[in-house]
Amino acid sequence: MTISKGRIVHLTTVHHPYDPRIYHKECLSLHKAGFDVTLIAQEADHDLGKDKPIKHITLKKYTNRIKRMIFGTMDAYKKAKKLDADIYHFHDPELLPVGWLLKRKKNVVIYDIHEDYVTSIMQKGYMSKPVRKVIATAYKYMEMFFARKMELCLAEKYYKDIYPKGVRILNYPTINEKFIEHRRDNRPLEDKLLYTGNVSYVRGAHIHSKVPLIDEAVSVHFVGKCPSDLAEEMFSIAGERRDNLKIEGIDQFIEKEDIEARYLSHNWLAGLALFPPTDHYMKKELTKFFEYMNAGLPIICSNFPVWEKFIETYKCGIAVDPYSETEIRQAIKYLRNNQDEAKKMGQNGKQAVLEELNWNTQEENLITWYDQLLKYN
Known part of the structure; x- marks a missing residue:
C-alpha cells in the first residue's frame, strides 16, 4: 500500500479544470510523486472521470463574474476547509481571502501567480486610466495584506523582481x-x-x-x-x-x-x-x-x-x-x-x-519545494 506524502488541494474558480499548468503539470506531477492530490475547480463539459488520477470536486460554473467572485469563492472555501489539507495551492487573485482564511499554523498555503496582475489591470482599455490606477493600487495592497503569510509560486522569470521571496516554477511545456x-x-x-x-x-x-x-x-x-x-x-x-x-x-x-x-x-x-x-x-x-x-x-x-x-x-x-x-x-x-x-x-x-526549457526541470523544483515545505512546517 502506497503511503501518501501529504494531502494537497489545488483551487481555482477561474481556470478550466483541465488547465495545462494546474492539471497537466502541477497536479499530475505531484500525484506521480506520491502526494494525495485533489482539485477544486468548476464543472467541465465532461468530468475528469473515475479513471483519472486527480480527484475533482466541482464548483458551479457562473457566467456572471460578480456572482462567481462571491458565491464561487464561498463554495471553494467551504469545500477546501473540509479537506483539512497539508498544502492548499490556489491560482486566482479572487481566492486571496480564501487562502487567508485557510491558513493555519499546521498547514501551508501557496498563491500561484500566473500573471503580473498590477500591470495587467493597468492595460485594461475598457477602463479610464485613473480608474485603472485606483484598482491596481487597491489590488496591490490587498495582495500584500492577504498573502503575507503565504508561499508564492511564480510562473514567469521576471515576477521575481516583484516578489523576491517567491519560488519560480516556470510554465515550460511537457515533452511530447x-x-x-x-x-x-x-x-x-x-x-x-x-x-x-x-x-x-x-x-x-x-x-x-x-x-x-x-x-x-x-x-x-x-x-x-x-x-x-x-x-x-x-x-x-x-x-x-x-x-x-x-x-x-x-x-x-x-x-x-x-x-x-x-x-x-x-x-x-x-x-x-x-x-x-x-x-x-x-x-x-x-x-x-x-x-x-x-x-x-x-x-x-x-x-x-x-x-x-x-x-x-x-x-x-x-x-x-x-x-x-x-x-x-x-x-x-x-x-x-x-x-x-x-x-x-x-x-x-x-x-x-x-x-532545457521543459517541464521536467520545473517538476523537480516543484516536488523538492513541496517536500521542504512539509518538512519544516
Missing part, C-alpha cells in the same frame, strides 16, 4: 513524444500559420487578422478560446480574405490534447505571436514560444527586446515590428523561400526544449 517523433524535414512547409492559446486583443488578435491581407497566400489558424464578438471583429478586419482565417474555439475551451493534435495536422510554416506592445507582455517569455518550439515550429513574433533576445539566443525564429506590414511580409516570405532554414529554426527550438 509525438512531437519528438514527428519529422518536418521530408516534406514542404505549407502556407499556413498557427496561433494557439486564448485569443484576445492584447494577444494580437487584430494584428493576426491582417496577416492574410499582408500575404494573400497564407491562412492563419487560431486554436484556442475566442469570444464570439472578437471573432466577428477579426473576420471583419480580414475582409475579403476572411476565409483565410480559421478560428477553432469560438466561445469554447480547447483542451491540451486537442491543441497538441493540431500541431501535427499540418506542416505549418510558423507559429505566430504578433502582440501589440504592452508592459504586461513585453517582459515575459511567452509559454506560447515554448509550445511552438516543442512542436518544432519556427516563431514569428513581435520584436520586443526580451522576445528578440530570446529568439536570437535559441535561433528559433524571426522577430518583427508588429505594426510593420513590410517586416511581417518579409518574414513570411523568408521562411517560405528558405524552407531548410525555417526547418532548422524549428529544430533549434525543439532541441532547446528537450535539453
